[in-house]
Amino acid sequence: MNKAQHLAIIMDGNGRWAKARGQNRTKGHEKGAEVIRTISEYAANHPQIAQLTLYAFSTENWKRPKTEVDFLMKLLERYLDSERDTYLKNSIRFNTIGDLSVFSPKLQAKIAQLKTDTAHGEKLLHTLAFNYGAHDEITRAAQKLQASQTPITVESLTAALDMPTPVDLLLRTGGDMRLSNFLLWQASYAELFFTPTLWPDFTAQELDAILSKFAGIERRFGGI
Numbered sequence: 001m002n003k004a005q006h007l008a009i010i011m012d013g014n015g016r017w018a019k020a021r022g023q024n025r026t027k028g029h030e031k032g033a034e035v036i037r038t039i040s041e042y043a044a045n046h047p048q049i050a051q052l053t054l055y056a057f058s059t060e061n062w063k064r065p066k067t068e069v070d071f072l073m074k075l076l077e078r079y080l081d082s083e084r085d086t087y088l089k090n091s092i093r094f095n096t097i098g099d100l101s102v103f104s105p106k107l108q109a110k111i112a113q114l115k116t117d118t119a120h121g122e123k124l125l126h127t128l129a130f131n132y133g134a135h136d137e138i139t140r141a142a143q144k145l146q147a148s149q150t151p152i153t154v155e156s157l158t159a160a161l162d163m164p165t166p167v168d169l170l171l172r173t174g175g176d177m178r179l180s181n182f183l184l185w186q187a188s189y190a191e192l193f194f195t196p197t198l199w200p201d202f203t204a205q206e207l208d209a210i211l212s213k214f215a216g217i218e219r220r221f222g223g224i
């Protein structure tokens, strides 16, 4: 039976969920943040899941209208405050990937504080990808190696990435079947799952069914 040690999710469909209810797209993101809590608690209490990595804001999402970008930034700030208890209660360790240097010193400090406060969490490593894109991550990793004159090998490049751990199961909600610049290096042998369910409608029950399917897949990693 496969263990989905590292589960990664592209949380798509917030905008369509809100539109279908005649609401502003931001309502979909708000509901999406609540679903993050449900799924994180589920993952923390699932014996097979050690890591959950969620795509919250991509390097391409800056192209969205300023009002939506500003809302997502504020939502992240609120999330860091409101979810502190969820992390501590469930022994979850908070982590991020992506280039945080563009954010305000206040937001960076808040992120760093939550990482410190949850550093002892041992049931789940919970990573939010924020201002993340795989091209940017791989480029920054190569630049780090070049600056320290480290020979580029698969191992050294992997270690220099924001996320050095391979993904076992990569799931995208919302019906589209693409990777959108998410964890391209780490997903090289991930099992890919796509569901039409919009992220705000996604439930722990559906994730449970996906994990059961995943458990039965024969993973060969290029072997036979």
Ligand code: FPP
Pocket (backbone or CB within 6 Å): 011, 012, 013, 014, 015, 016, 017, 029, 030, 032, 033, 036, 055, 056, 057, 061, 072, 075, 076, 079, 174, 199
């Ligand atoms: C994709 O839906 C979702 C995003 C780009 C943002 C993901 C954000 C959340 C789930 C909540 C925010 C959480 C934090 C912690 C800030 P979409 O807007 O592309 O939906 P659409 O495809 O229906 O338009």
